[in-house]
């Protein structure tokens with residue numbers, strides 16, 4: 218099995234180009250199922266999750282052609298409506314075919330995602346939202362079985378909790394419903410907006426995506442089209458934290474600072490100087506040691522759960538102590554025990570972790586437990602004395618495009634082995 222080896226001690230310096238967002242491209246690829254013709258998606262990152270989604274679309278019968286960072290999906294040959302357990306268990310985003318299959322083809326059978334390393338991944342809001350649009354849904358043998366009699370009907374639906382994939386699933390179904398739908402307490406994440414932009418480019422009539430109240434005027438059909446995926450704000454944030462931790466100066470290019478307000482604020486609190494110039498974000502730490510920051514994860518525009526592990530790594534070597542509250546996932550502290558192996562001082566009590574910065578971390582073999590945990594271990598490795606050997610990096614390949622090559626270009630001593 219492949220591993221990543223990091224040798225700490227180099228201040229990162231230079232420019233890094235940000236890839237398309239994983240959490241935008243996956244719903245967008247699923248949305249292509251709604252079209253009556255081919256949809257071309259550009260700025261698609263090379264990620265394992267993208268390959269898995271392409272495989273799923275292929276199993277449903279769609280034609281999928283990849284050319285560099287462009288993927289064209291022809292959904293006109295879809296003949297199956299089943300997303301099997303084998304695929305959904307490896308990638309929770311597969312549940313996003315539920316809304317499109319139901320709305321366009323009248324039926325869907327999608328494996329329940331169950332839980333994962335970071336906690337349970339319920340889909341009750343997806344189901345309730347689709348039922349509000351008139352879908353008949355049952356859960357049998359581990360599968361969500363959905364069908365509709367006639368067209369789905371536009372409705373007002375209030376989410377009990379803010380759910381990103383829930384909003385996306387119900388939104389994708391509502392675009393082909395008869396009449397107008399109003400989705401209240403909707404997720405406001407930039408990835409939801411990107412999905413809505415793509416759907417609108419295909420002929421949907423969605424208003425106010427990015428607010429907590431999305432209005433969807435249903436249309437009879439969607440046509441093919443094309444869309445450029447927005448830059449990955451979590452990848453951007455991860456590189457900026459790497460710069461801050463190593464005392465370096467890094468510019469992210471093709472990035473979107475307006476999607477990163479909460480993260481940039483915390484980096485400023487940590488002592489970083491940040492300049493934004495169009496699609497370029499420059500973080501200059503000027504060789505200083507970062508200060509610890511307190512943070513609480515919450516739905517956008519608050520601090521993202523997907524950046525929690527990376528900031529935990531930063532706090533591990535920062536001046537002072539920081540308190541981290543995780544409110545989205547009950548089990549998203551799996552990186553703590555691995556960071557402890559590198560010499561960190563972290564105490565966890567329920568959803569809260571108190572991290573006291575230590576003068577130095579020391580390299581050790583560690584195990585990646587989930588995607589962002591893997592990133593936090595690389596970050597810690599970049600500042601640890603000696604060698605850090607990270608195992609189970611397949612998690613990393615789900616969501617970061619070529620991270621070791623991008624970090625090497627910034628001067629990091631990092632390589633993949635095996």
Ligand SMILES: CC(=O)N[C@H]1[C@@H](OP(=O)(O)OP(=O)(O)OC[C@H]2O[C@@H](n3ccc(=O)[nH]c3=O)[C@H](O)[C@@H]2O)O[C@H](CO)[C@@H](O)[C@@H]1O
Pocket residue numbers: 240337338339340341342343378379380381382383404406515516517521522523544545546
């Ligand atoms: C709001 C939020 O930060 N969502 C994160 C979540 O999205 P993802 O879409 O995976 O998860 P949701 O946004 O749906 O979940 C948010 C919260 O709602 C709960 N829930 C969700 C759906 C449902 O039907 N019922 C229910 O109770 C979940 O348990 C969780 O506590 O994980 C992704 C991967 O880490 C992140 O990119 C998203 O930023």
Ligand SMILES: C=C(OP(=O)(O)O)C(=O)O
Pocket residue numbers: 239240308309310335523588589616
């Ligand atoms: C946990 C993540 O992804 P997923 O929801 O696909 O598991 C993530 O993007 O950090």
